[in-house]
Amino acid sequence: MRDRFTLSLQQLNPVMGDLKGNRAMAEAAVRDAGAVDLVVFTELFITGYPPEDLVLKRAFVEEAMAEVRALAAACADGPAIGIGTPWLENGVRTNAFAILKDGKVHAVRHKVELPNYAVFDEKRVFSADPMPGPVDIGGVRIGFPICEDIWIEDVCECLAETGAQFLVVPNGSPYTRAKQDIRMQVALARVVECELPLLYVNQVGGQDELVFDGASFVLASNRTLRAQLPAFQPFAQTVTMARTGDGWEPEAGALAALPDTDAADWSAAMLGLRDYVNKNGFGSVVIGLSGGIDSAICAALAVDALGADKVHCIMMPYRYTSSESLSDAADVAERLGVRYDTVPIASAVEGLTEALGPLFAGREPDVTEENVQSRVRGTILMAVSNKFGGMVVTTGNKSEVSVGYATLYGDMNGGFNPIKDLYKTEVFRLCRWRNGHTAPGGLGPEGVVIPERIIDKPPTAELRENQKDEDSLPPYDTLDGILRRLIEDDASVSQVVAAGYDPATVKRVDHLLHIAEYKRRQAAPGVKISPRNFGRDRRWPITNRYRDA
Numbered sequence: 001m002r003d004r005f006t007l008s009l010q011q012l013n014p015v016m017g018d019l020k021g022n023r024a025m026a027e028a029a030v031r032d033a034g035a036v037d038l039v040v041f042t043e044l045f046i047t048g049y050p051p052e053d054l055v056l057k058r059a060f061v062e063e064a065m066a067e068v069r070a071l072a073a074a075c076a077d078g079p080a081i082g083i084g085t086p087w088l089e090n091g092v093r094t095n096a097f098a099i100l101k102d103g104k105v106h107a108v109r110h111k112v113e114l115p116n117y118a119v120f121d122e123k124r125v126f127s128a129d130p131m132p133g134p135v136d137i138g139g140v141r142i143g144f145p146i147c148e149d150i151w152i153e154d155v156c157e158c159l160a161e162t163g164a165q166f167l168v169v170p171n172g173s174p175y176t177r178a179k180q181d182i183r184m185q186v187a188l189a190r191v192v193e194c195e196l197p198l199l200y201v202n203q204v205g206g207q208d209e210l211v212f213d214g215a216s217f218v219l220a221s222n223r224t225l226r227a228q229l230p231a232f233q234p235f236a237q238t239v240t241m242a243r244t245g246d247g248w249e250p251e252a253g254a255l256a257a258l259p260d261t262d263a264a265d266w267s268a269a270m271l272g273l274r275d276y277v278n279k280n281g282f283g284s285v286v287i288g289l290s291g292g293i294d295s296a297i298c299a300a301l302a303v304d305a306l307g308a309d310k311v312h313c314i315m316m317p318y319r320y321t322s323s324e325s326l327s328d329a330a331d332v333a334e335r336l337g338v339r340y341d342t343v344p345i346a347s348a349v350e351g352l353t354e355a356l357g358p359l360f361a362g363r364e365p366d367v368t369e370e371n372v373q374s375r376v377r378g379t380i381l382m383a384v385s386n387k388f389g390g391m392v393v394t395t396g397n398k399s400e401v402s403v404g405y406a407t408l409y410g411d412m413n414g415g416f417n418p419i420k421d422l423y424k425t426e427v428f429r430l431c432r433w434r435n436g437h438t439a440p441g442g443l444g445p446e447g448v449v450i451p452e453r454i455i456d457k458p459p460t461a462e463l464r465e466n467q468k469d470e471d472s473l474p475p476y477d478t479l480d481g482i483l484r485r486l487i488e489d490d491a492s493v494s495q496v497v498a499a500g501y502d503p504a505t506v507k508r509v510d511h512l513l514h515i516a517e518y519k520r521r522q523a524a525p526g527v528k529i530s531p532r533n534f535g536r537d538r539r540w541p542i543t544n545r546y547r548d549a
Helices: 019-035 052-056 058-074 156-159 180-196 261-279 291-306 323-336 346-362 368-388 398-403 424-436 452-456 476-487 493-498 502-516 516-521
Strands: 004-011 038-040 080-089 092-101 104-110 135-137 140-143 166-171 198-202 204-207 210-213 217-219 226-227 237-246 245-251 286-288 311-315 339-342
Touching: 004 019, 004 198, 019 038, 019 058, 019 080, 019 237, 038 166, 052 058, 058 080, 058 092, 080 104, 080 166, 092 135, 104 135, 140 156, 156 180, 156 217, 166 180, 166 245, 180 198, 180 217, 204 261, 210 261, 226 237, 261 291, 261 424, 286 291, 286 368, 291 311, 291 323, 291 424, 311 323, 311 368, 323 339, 323 452, 346 368, 398 424, 398 476, 398 502, 424 452, 424 476, 424 502, 476 493, 476 502, 493 502, 502 516
Parallel strands: 004 038, 038 080, 140 166, 166 198, 286 311, 311 339
Antiparallel strands: 004 237, 080 092, 092 104, 135 140, 198 217, 204 210, 217 226, 237 245
8 A cells, every 4th residue: 555646736828729739738747747646737728728619619629639648648658647628428518637547548527516607607618517536546546626616515525425535626717816815715615624635736827818827735634735836837846645544645845925916916917918929929019108107017017028129119299298208108118128119190190180170170179189199099009010010018907998088999909908907096006016026937127117207197198288187087096996896896876975985976987887888898808807807707788778876
């Protein structure tokens, strides 16, 4: 009877749909793991997670299963492997975890609890399976609850009752603020109920709007943390399970420090942008650098994500652009070490204004002329993108996205938005954080990269003389407080007013939130950071006359 069982936990970054590439990544990881008993990959690793409607395509699932079998054959002389894959059998499509041993598929376990809330829509594409039993690997009985299966009691209790000696949980759990603490509490609850050790293995990397933060961990049956993998980076860690008089327990391993909230939010935005750019084959980005805080933080995130040589910043001044904005934009570019060009837009704006003159005759200038400026800038950025191949990064924060304080086909132009789920007050806070810290894995310089003057000066779009954001919007502290209640809490207008906000201001913000839905549907995707982002989490109809006040 053996008294040691070793596992290699593989917290890696698969690429959606790259079936052969993901299989090759897994094969290399198995070879590098050395003399262990089991190499554990994450949920749906062979396809990437979440594959969404790709798994409705039969050929895709069959090719994924073929790659799993090819991995088994290629690693026949090595350790057992656990890997997430879609599975199709007798016409039933499941989210499965395949155990590979001796060159073939030794066992398959299927996900029981299919999440169908927030960013998850698994009931659309998968069928649930009956309760699973443990898998015998080298005389050790291991339970494999898959991700959501540990968020309720039944699956782990069934595994414990049918003889599992410890639990290995493959996950595709995306980052949101405070999610790491929530996961830990869920895992601890299962450990307490089942009195079994639990090894939690989570994917890392960006997939469209989602970022997977890794942060895998190991808990002993007495609830002590025995291993903690780092967040936001690929990592492999070997865990040794030792037989004791009371069962199997994990030996102590390395305990990585997890980032605090600001560091985690920055890392999520950085990793999400990096993987979106690289996995989609852009290689570089273009940013309109205005001298304001939103474009400055996006430039800093882009340099951290990709390196200064992959970031091209362009200042596009017009008559309302202040000398402070010109110097501040240049200062940011110099601190970050990026390519920086100036493209004046006066001739383009005035040409369009002249062309529209006969049509607009007799009407006073208004927001229309302001939007022409924004759209000229958007067109210039898209032209640079077309000519040189870099993706345009759009720079609207969640406060602006919420109330439509942005111009369609202008400053909303772009392929991806790293700050789409950060309110303006959070943008200010993260700029201050970045000036005093560097994110692990970040490629940008140390020190102050966003000048204090940019952080301190009143925000402005500079589309007319002496314009300030607060001419059109409540102060951002007030605006963000109202928006959090309306969006994250789904509060009614009366509930927000009861929290101490001015009734007229709340009603106006609620109105702006409703009528901006059509803009949000046309906006670029962006990193999910909050518990409720626009798009996957909050799906409101565009045509909608309901109001609660």
